[in-house]
Amino acid sequence: MAVLSRLNxxxxxxxxxxxxxxxxxxxxxxxxxxxxxxxxEKNILGNMQRLLQGARKHGLITFYAIGAHDADGSDWVERLxxxxxxxxxxxxxPPIPAAIHTGxxxxxxxxxxxxxxxxxxVPKHRWSAFLHTxxxxxxxxxxxxxxxxxxxxxxxxxxxxxxxxxxxxxxLVLARDACxxxxxxxxxxxxxxxxxxxxxxxxxxxAVALMAPPPAARG
Numbered sequence: 001m002a003v004l005s006r007l008n009x010x011x012x013x014x015x016x017x018x019x020x021x022x023x024x025x026x027x028x029x030x031x032x033x034x035x036x037x038x039x040x041e042k043n044i045l046g047n048m049q050r051l052l053q054g055a056r057k058h059g060l061i062t063f064y065a066i067g068a069h070d071a072d073g074s075d076w077v078e079r080l081x082x083x084x085x086x087x088x089x090x091x092x093x094p095p096i097p098a099a100i101h102t103g104x105x106x107x108x109x110x111x112x113x114x115x116x117x118x119x120x121x122v123p124k125h126r127w128s129a130f131l132h133t134x135x136x137x138x139x140x141x142x143x144x145x146x147x148x149x150x151x152x153x154x155x156x157x158x159x160x161x162x163x164x165x166x167x168x169x170x171x172l173v174l175a176r177d178a179c180x181x182x183x184x185x186x187x188x189x190x191x192x193x194x195x196x197x198x199x200x201x202x203x204x205x206x207a208v209a210l211m212a213p214p215p216a217a218r219g
Contacts, residue, residue: 013058019063028044129164
């Protein structure tokens with residue numbers, strides 16, 4: 001699958017989709033003031049909007065992978081970990097519960113990047129957007145073999161989804177300035193040291209510049 005080879009750099013809608021990961025209201029409009037300020041300074045939501053606008057202009061389908069976890073914890077498994085998500089020792093506390101639950105205002109996709117009529121919402125129950133979801137099937141039946149991936153967190157769900165995409169032979173573009181992590185240098189580490197071996201890392205502007213309508217729609 002050489003869709004992103006040196007001979008073919010187009011991200012046209014005949015084979016490319018946009019995948020927005022965990023773009024929920026609770027994540028993009030966090031109650032934590034420090035996180036909210038971080039997202040604002042990095043213009044994460046604005047960059048996602050530009051990416052989505054580019055996708056819609058050029059006829060790309062957008063997939064929304066959202067963590068759908070019940071408040072009663074019935075779809076979550078406690079696992080033995082040394083720390084919580086911020087590397088704080090957890091002691092005897094239950095490790096890493098789901099942060100956002102279905103049926104809450106936080107669970108809604110952020111209004112600024114809400115799905116359109118052609119877009120597809122993919123509920124997920126683990127970090128990877130591919131694990132036990134119909135994402136891979138839905139991409140393939142539409143002839144889509146490449147995804148532009150954006151969202152958060154870079155070191156959690158984005159990383160897990162990127163590894164899964166690579167192992168499924170799905171072409172991968174990481175929109176660097178539309179992904180984020182609030183955990184120290186983790187974002188830059190993945191973008192600089194991990195993802196370039198799995199796909200292409202580029203800015204929103206560069207990704208949009210490579211987008212094009214499907215050939216049949218070009219007239």
